[in-house]
Amino acid sequence: MTTGHPELVAAIASEIAVSGPIPFVRFMELALYHPQFGYYTRSPETGTERIGWTGDFYTSPDVHPTLGYALARQATQIDRLLGQPDPFTVVEMGPGKGLLATHFLSACRTESRSLFERLRYILIDRSPAMRESQRRHLSQWLSRPGLVSWVDDLDDLAPGSVTGMFLSNELLDAFPTHRIQVTGGRVEELWVDRQDGQFVECLKPPSTVALAQHAHSLAAHWPDGYRTEINLNALDWIRQVARILRRGVVLTIDYGHTAEDLYRSDRKNGTFLCYFKQSAHEDPFTHVGEQDMTAHVDFSSLATAGEEHGLQVTGFTNQMSFLMGLGVEQLIASLEPESPEFRAAIHLLKPTGMGGTFKVLVQHKGIEQPQLDGLKFKPFFVEALARVESHVCKS
Ligand SMILES: C[S@@+](CC[C@H](N)C(=O)[O-])C[C@H]1O[C@@H](n2cnc3c(N)ncnc32)[C@H](O)[C@@H]1O
Secondary structure, three states, X not given: OOOEOHHHHHHHHHHHHHHOOEEHHHHHHHHHXXXXXXXXXOOXXXXXXXXXXXXXXXXXXXXXXXXXXXXXXXXXXXXXXXXXXXXXXXXXXXXXXXXXXXXXXXXXHHHOHHHHHHEEEEEEXXXXXXXXXXXXXXXXXXXXXXXXXXXXXXXXXOOOOEEEEEEEEOOHXXXXXXXXXXXXXXXXXXXXXXXXXXXXXEEEOOOXXXXXXXXXXXXXOOOOOOEEEEOHHHHHHHHHHHHHEEEEXXXXXXXXXXXXXXXXXXXXXXOOEEEEOOEEEOOOOOOEOOOEEEOOEEHHHHHHHHHHOOOEEXXXXXXXXXXXXXXXXXXXXXXXXXXXXXXXXXXXXXXXXXXXXXXXXXXXXXXXXXXOHHHOOOOOOHHHHOOOOOOOOEO
């Protein structure tokens, strides 16, 4: 049954009444980012938050500052490899509450004074409510002019204008995604219609040629009824990032898989999930505008799209290996065993939890194949990112 934020439900219903069924990707765009009523756009009700222990889900920076510390170490090494440019720019996209940025800045100040003095940290978040939250969490860093700034959109950064690092944590899994289903050997798309006052799914041909082509390039032995997601917005994003980066790395941390793993035939229901008050479920039509929606990232397609636009793959690993490569065990060794802080830091490393589920893709441009500490331990060969070759479905 449809439930959710009343004005948002009405706005989506009215779009469907005017134009007919909408592709699921459009429904997700409106549910999360409707300019007035979207889940991320609106300020949360007083006393609640979207991200964090009292919110709908938590992310690594909520657990412990380790990730920000490790990223500051990684940035210090990248800075050396780039010849200590002035400024060294970090662009963090989708920073949420801005916790990762605060952890990064604190660690950078102690890790490398030289980098800290040349650092320019740019945040980009499409949600006005999240930008407000970032300003609150980052207030102590705002007194030094030029250290922390915001731009509205990637379009505000000129091509070739960034030397340094693009950084994101759980950005791409929050991008609106297309959802598809195989029926009678054909790829169809999930659309959203309205019947008897409820949102309902329907299957129709792919809404764009790009979607049909991408699905066709992936389809490998998918059985009838197979459902999955295709995140074309993530591919547009990496192409744009590749244009803006002059020299440096793109570091993308997210739930995700290689294409071979994400699109394997026994993963029949895809990875789409909604998060409401710390519990996950699969129904996008309840709590519309009051819950997060996500889908895992296809890192192979991201790597391929980057390569086509001048970004080379530096390496692909998981969060546990990334943190271990950057010496997180030294930090953990300094904590009281079994203290809450110790347990929190370990939580980020667990191979069966956040340490294994989160992957880290590093891509570079304008530097010779860098050997990065975060990629010292690689549980995957880079070749694992190669896209699935066989095409058996007709779209
Ligand atoms: C799942 S939250 C992750 C927040 C944060 N990185 C963390 O780890 O806690 C996703 C964030 O990405 C932002 N976002 C989504 N699409 C975006 C886009 N196209 N440009 C900038 N920010 C975006 C959302 O507003 C939200 O703040």
